[in-house]
Amino acid sequence: MRRIFLGLEYDGTAFAGFQRQARGERTVQGVLEEALSKIPGALPKVVAAGRTDAGVHALEMIVHYDTEDTVPTERVPQALNTLLPPDVRALWAREVPQGLHARKSARWRAYRYRLFNRAEPSALLRNYALWVPTPLDLSALEEATRHLIGEHDFAAFATREKRGTVREIYAAKVRPVGEEVWLEFVGSGFVRGQVRGMVGSLLSVAEGKQRPEWIKELLESKDRAQAGPTAPPQGLYFLAAGYRPWPATRVP
Amino acid sequence: MRRIFLGLEYDGTAFAGFQRQARGERTVQGVLEEALSKIPGALPKVVAAGRTDAGVHALEMIVHYDTEDTVPTERVPQALNTLLPPDVRALWAREVPQGLHARKSARWRAYRYRLFNRAEPSALLRNYALWVPTPLDLSALEEATRHLIGEHDFAAFATREKRGTVREIYAAKVRPVGEEVWLEFVGSGFVRGQVRGMVGSLLSVAEGKQRPEWIKELLESKDRAQAGPTAPPQGLYFLAAGYRPWPATRVP
Numbered sequence: 001m002r003r004i005f006l007g008l009e010y011d012g013t014a015f016a017g018f019q020r021q022a023r024g025e026r027t028v029q030g031v032l033e034e035a036l037s038k039i040p041g042a043l044p045k046v047v048a049a050g051r052t053d054a055g056v057h058a059l060e061m062i063v064h065y066d067t068e069d070t071v072p073t074e075r076v077p078q079a080l081n082t083l084l085p086p087d088v089r090a091l092w093a094r095e096v097p098q099g100l101h102a103r104k105s106a107r108w109r110a111y112r113y114r115l116f117n118r119a120e121p122s123a124l125l126r127n128y129a130l131w132v133p134t135p136l137d138l139s140a141l142e143e144a145t146r147h148l149i150g151e152h153d154f155a156a157f158a159t160r161e162k163r164g165t166v167r168e169i170y171a172a173k174v175r176p177v178g179e180e181v182w183l184e185f186v187g188s189g190f191v192r193g194q195v196r197g198m199v200g201s202l203l204s205v206a207e208g209k210q211r212p213e214w215i216k217e218l219l220e221s222k223d224r225a226q227a228g229p230t231a232p233p234q235g236l237y238f239l240a241a242g243y244r245p246w247p248a249t250r251v252p
Numbered sequence: 253m254r255r256i257f258l259g260l261e262y263d264g265t266a267f268a269g270f271q272r273q274a275r276g277e278r279t280v281q282g283v284l285e286e287a288l289s290k291i292p293g294a295l296p297k298v299v300a301a302g303r304t305d306a307g308v309h310a311l312e313m314i315v316h317y318d319t320e321d322t323v324p325t326e327r328v329p330q331a332l333n334t335l336l337p338p339d340v341r342a343l344w345a346r347e348v349p350q351g352l353h354a355r356k357s358a359r360w361r362a363y364r365y366r367l368f369n370r371a372e373p374s375a376l377l378r379n380y381a382l383w384v385p386t387p388l389d390l391s392a393l394e395e396a397t398r399h400l401i402g403e404h405d406f407a408a409f410a411t412r413e414k415r416g417t418v419r420e421i422y423a424a425k426v427r428p429v430g431e432e433v434w435l436e437f438v439g440s441g442f443v444r445g446q447v448r449g450m451v452g453s454l455l456s457v458a459e460g461k462q463r464p465e466w467i468k469e470l471l472e473s474k475d476r477a478q479a480g481p482t483a484p485p486q487g488l489y490f491l492a493a494g495y496r497p498w499p500a501t502r503v504p
Contacts, residue, residue, distance in 0.1 A: 011375045056378060089372065089375040092372070120344070122261060122340065123341040126338050
């Protein structure tokens, strides 16, 4: 039995999220497991580095599955892409030791949130960025973002979880890109809803409704009710995950 | 009666092109005229600077219509956006002299074609760029592109038209943008199919299948059968059009 790690890009627009749903909605896991079920010898059961909600995209989600198929590993992406719908693409495949686990072995995960910041709305980006017509105060946004770096209890920004809400953010960047502003986070892991929760409150700062220190106060409050609204899903991208002894994956 | 010029952005993916079809397919003109028909006093008849085929996008299409409505011109975009589907957005509106005509008065038009140039296909760009896995020879591409600048008979690249196939290209640029290469053309006007026809043949040069001088030979041949295939629609964007005495529009 070989274990295969796969890099996947997907457009989350037409998916009810990554994770298979009881009610049979269209999910990334569902279409991927259906594709694997057509490869003789592959176990149609995948585990992902992270979950993404409905409408959230991935530039390089990492998943693993086990297989006894005879497809050479370097041909797996092409074989899978003939079986997958066009809004999911396999980018690469790599055989890894059985002990490596896409979720449990991930040392870091990275997300990007795209803000589209101009007066007029966009038809082309409606599913791929959040439109913010108010001019953003980038230096306040940067100052606010720095408060998130480090180990914190992110209860104020996330849905409570069995495994608790303490996580570590290693890096957080504000990147102006043309008419957009990208917020990028690299961390040990993220609680469900955390990135969108942080972005919602950071936006209140960038729009001048709150001071940058408010983010620090929210962290200390651990109170979801005091924070800003959750940013909508279409601006969010799962960027990459990292494993040891592996080198970092392609993005970023 | 006032004449209004409108700047429009649209995502061409779910449209059967700009122009209204006899068979009732969904077109940009159709949804725009339907929206205008809900504004009392506006004539639901629009004229565009250029036509776009099914799947082709626009960052700033210019259209005009006539109206006796009472909506202040600066509020027109917002009013229209509440009536339009989300894949068409009105960006701006301006009252112009009755003599100005979105098609006949346009002095120049600009198009962009996006090539997505990496080994792996993209889920997110499948409707927004042409995937080209072969590494592109940018200097050959630039040399080939320069042959297109100037006044030429573009019969080798386009569908024949009543108004002939002689046009002038004022500027043509090759722009590497991350993993993409953008081909941009500014010209007096473009024959139907011309930009996609030129891009199809330029790609044969960039992929090393033809020499750059082949583009010059094709122009001289005036023979559509000798040129390369027509590039598919999803990589093409109508960028902008220019009018006098008007300043150039926002893009590019």
